[in-house]
Amino acid sequence: MTIKIGTRGSKLALWQADYVRTLIVNKFPKIKVETIKIKTTGDKILGKALFQINDKGLFTKELENELLSGKIDIAVHSLKDLPTELPDGLKIGAVTKREIPNDVLIAKNKNHTIDNFPSGAKIATSSLRRRAQLLIKRNDFQLEDIRGNVNTRIEKLFDSELDGLILAYAGVFRLGMAHQISQIIPIDDIIPAVGQAAIAIESREEKQFEEILSAINDAETEFCVSAERDFLKLMGGGCSKPITAHCFINDEMTEIIGIVSTADGKKYLKESIRQPKTKAKNIGNELANKFNKLGSKELLKLI
Numbered sequence: 001m002t003i004k005i006g007t008r009g010s011k012l013a014l015w016q017a018d019y020v021r022t023l024i025v026n027k028f029p030k031i032k033v034e035t036i037k038i039k040t041t042g043d044k045i046l047g048k049a050l051f052q053i054n055d056k057g058l059f060t061k062e063l064e065n066e067l068l069s070g071k072i073d074i075a076v077h078s079l080k081d082l083p084t085e086l087p088d089g090l091k092i093g094a095v096t097k098r099e100i101p102n103d104v105l106i107a108k109n110k111n112h113t114i115d116n117f118p119s120g121a122k123i124a125t126s127s128l129r130r131r132a133q134l135l136i137k138r139n140d141f142q143l144e145d146i147r148g149n150v151n152t153r154i155e156k157l158f159d160s161e162l163d164g165l166i167l168a169y170a171g172v173f174r175l176g177m178a179h180q181i182s183q184i185i186p187i188d189d190i191i192p193a194v195g196q197a198a199i200a201i202e203s204r205e206e207k208q209f210e211e212i213l214s215a216i217n218d219a220e221t222e223f224c225v226s227a228e229r230d231f232l233k234l235m236g237g238g239c240s241k242p243i244t245a246h247c248f249i250n251d252e253m254t255e256i257i258g259i260v261s262t263a264d265g266k267k268y269l270k271e272s273i274r275q276p277k278t279k280a281k282n283i284g285n286e287l288a289n290k291f292n293k294l295g296s297k298e299l300l301k302l303i
Helices: 011-027 061-069 128-137 150-158 169-174 210-216 219-235 283-293 296-300
Strands: 002-007 032-037 074-078 090-095 103-107 122-124 142-144 164-168 199-204 243-250 253-261 268-276
Touching: 002 011, 002 061, 011 032, 011 074, 011 150, 011 169, 011 199, 011 210, 061 074, 061 090, 061 199, 090 210, 090 219, 103 169, 122 150, 128 142, 128 253, 150 164, 164 169, 199 210, 219 243, 219 253, 219 283, 243 283, 253 283, 253 296, 268 283, 268 296, 283 296
Parallel strands: 002 032, 002 074, 122 142, 122 164
Antiparallel strands: 074 199, 090 199, 103 164, 243 253, 253 268
16 A cells, blocks of 8 residues: 655655654555655745735645545644644544644844843744734844744844744754754743644545554644644634644643733733643633633734
């Protein structure tokens, strides 16, 4: 049997596809895996910040079209790129074990952190989620948009007047560039994107590859990212709104922390729920309900 994996063509996307290929081959040595590169809308539009494009399928739509047509068998995504509502006929067949989920600071001066930057420091990010939370932490920052792959953004930082750049730890680490990190930012300072650091394997709603995908699925990661996606879906979030949640399990306790903010960070709600894992099946929905009771719908009208 040969499985055709669809992926974007960036270095990080190809790393992720190769990681999934390795997981499959290690479990099923007789299966052959072929990688097919597909260019997405997000790869073509580089002149705008992500939140300005407002396209829910920015990095996934073309892969999903190829999946539905049968030209590929599975699609590998950064889970944070995958909209909460999938096209009819498709599902998340598996998620891989999550890497460290935090965002990181890459600074020209390696000694700098989010806390000790001089006033007015220029920080780059194209994420509305990161921008809002940075401004909540430090409203003196000058925030600049930046696009491109991980390595491209780091090159732009050191060839500019910027002081720092915010990226996801997982991408920097997977590309062997962890030595560039100045600070792993605490989750309480910047809550990661929903699904950040997990890899999603999207498949058709059929049983052909169910056994294979089940064998490489990480149940704990699946539980946590499902809670995060439940929260985001109920809150009506996406990359065009500064809304996110992060769920994690510590021993037998499950915790989810979320935030809804205006883009300038001047008004926000930040709440969490902590429950025994055995009672946490709907923890993402419960957090969304908590936000709604605290007036999140009125806050969202300001975004």
